[in-house]
Amino acid sequence: LTAAISTREPVGIRLENVSKRFRGGVEAIKDVTLAVAPGEFVVLVGPSGCGKSTLLRVLAGLEEVSSGRIHIGDKDVTTQLPQQRDVAMVFQSYALYPRMSVRGNIGFGLRMRGIGKDERRRRVEEVAQVLGLEHLLDRRPAALSGGQRQRVAMGRAIVREPQVFLMDEPLSNLDAKLRVSMRAQLTLLHKRLGVTTVYVTHDQTEAMTLGQRVAVLRDGVLQQVDTPQQLFHHPVNLFVAAFIGSPSMNFVHATVSNGAASFAGVRIPVRPDSPLARGDRKVIVGVRPTSLSLASGNGQPELAVTPAIVEDLGDERFVIFDVDAPRVDTEATRAAVEAQAADDALLVPLDRATFTARLPAGTPVTVGEPITVALDPDRLHFFDPATGASLE
Numbered sequence: 255l256t257a258a259i260s261t262r263e264p265v266g267i268r269l270e271n272v273s274k275r276f277r278g279g280v281e282a283i284k285d286v287t288l289a290v291a292p293g294e295f296v297v298l299v300g301p302s303g304c305g306k307s308t309l310l311r312v313l314a315g316l317e318e319v320s321s322g323r324i325h326i327g328d329k330d331v332t333t334q335l336p337q338q339r340d341v342a343m344v345f346q347s348y349a350l351y352p353r354m355s356v357r358g359n360i361g362f363g364l365r366m367r368g369i370g371k372d373e374r375r376r377r378v379e380e381v382a383q384v385l386g387l388e389h390l391l392d393r394r395p396a397a398l399s400g401g402q403r404q405r406v407a408m409g410r411a412i413v414r415e416p417q418v419f420l421m422d423e424p425l426s427n428l429d430a431k432l433r434v435s436m437r438a439q440l441t442l443l444h445k446r447l448g449v450t451t452v453y454v455t456h457d458q459t460e461a462m463t464l465g466q467r468v469a470v471l472r473d474g475v476l477q478q479v480d481t482p483q484q485l486f487h488h489p490v491n492l493f494v495a496a497f498i499g500s501p502s503m504n505f506v507h508a509t510v511s512n513g514a515a516s517f518a519g520v521r522i523p524v525r526p527d528s529p530l531a532r533g534d535r536k537v538i539v540g541v542r543p544t545s546l547s548l549a550s551g552n553g554q555p556e557l558a559v560t561p562a563i564v565e566d567l568g569d570e571r572f573v574i575f576d577v578d579a580p581r582v583d584t585e586a587t588r589a590a591v592e593a594q595a596a597d598d599a600l601l602v603p604l605d606r607a608t609f610t611a612r613l614p615a616g617t618p619v620t621v622g623e624p625i626t627v628a629l630d631p632d633r634l635h636f637f638d639p640a641t642g643a644s645l646e
């Protein structure tokens with residue numbers, strides 16, 4: 255590693271009760287409080303329009319807050335202009351200067367700031383080495399691949415040695431394969447540079463693979479800020495549970511009584527230490543597709559079902575079936591319903607819960623032929639049907 259790059263101490267970021275209301279009344283960010291540790295990589299994730307970009311732009315100083323404070327390091331930057339904040343932003347559309355070489359593009363910001371030729375050369379070459387662009391320094395952007403261009407855009411941000419990187423969907427213009435490889439490169443880059451980074455994406459897989467912690471945003475409100483592991487295994491509410499994980503968690507309305515949850519004729523004991531172990535109530539049960547298996551008579555609760563769709567992915571099979579219990583209305587299930595309703599041939603009934611099981615390749619399953627699936631009772635999630643809050 256070239257020691258000259260980013261020898262600066264990383265700084266933390268603090269957002270305190272930040273709200274942003276646009277003229278015209280849209281409240282894009284509602285009372286967001288979030289602390290990013292020095293050197294941490296935090297991903298903001300959520301569906302389109304949830305306020306991710308606005309939050310990032312507020313951090314960069316490109317939008318003023320309506321209320322709340324923002325600290326970067328020990329400085330209150332709430333009213334500072336973007337150029338005073340020592341942050342570098344990388345966008346989805348990385349407008350490189352077409353007539354300039356890679357060297358010129360990476361060094362442009364330094365030139366504008368009056369940094370001398372020799373130092374410019376040294377810093378551009380160091381950054382090019384970190385990004386594996388050394389052999390491309392004399393090329394024009396038109397002669398680069400999409401991934402190489404994105405690395406040049408990254409280089410422009412890195413060469414400034416900012417205290418903070420802010421990235422807004424920087425990989426979304428790349429094809430799927432390249433995105434995966436750039437993701438890994440970004441993680442390595444962050445390990446080497448250790449610069450505090452806030453990264454925005456609508457893609458939960460990207461969020462889960464990149465983020466040391468992931469902040470889930472919905473309608474401008476932070477839902478949960480946690481490690482990917484925690485988000486996946488302990489979602490605080492129905493929204494986070496449905497948003498994180500692919501295929502999405504399955505949901506079904508159920509009743510808990512005498513220490514067991516019941517739906518569609520199956521009884522599943524709840525853990526004795528669960529708050530649900532005593533008393534009766536209505537719940538929503540959440541079942542990850544990986545918590546379902548083909549029944550093997552090992553004592554797990556079983557459900558007789560008929561596969562409506564079998565999707566072969568090579569190394570695994572997604573088996574989709576309906577369950578004789580009322581469907582839970584979440585954004586994810588609504589999207590599925592709409593997608594199906596657009597289709598003439600309805601494969602699964604719209605009023606019943608639809609489950610997806612993620613089974614190993616070669617699992618003997620045929621559309622229309624009844625099977626018995628087992629549910630892992632230790633890996634179920636329970637939610638309040640009224641509020642969506644987790645009951646664990």
Ligand code: ATP
Pocket residue numbers: 276277278280281282300301302303304305306307308309456
């Ligand atoms: P996407 O993933 O689609 O980019 P996002 O999560 O980044 O979405 P934002 O772009 O932050 O969402 O927008 C949040 C909300 O604020 C949306 O309802 C949007 O229409 C609104 N909004 C964004 N910018 C402005 C603006 N300049 N004026 C008024 N409303 C705005």
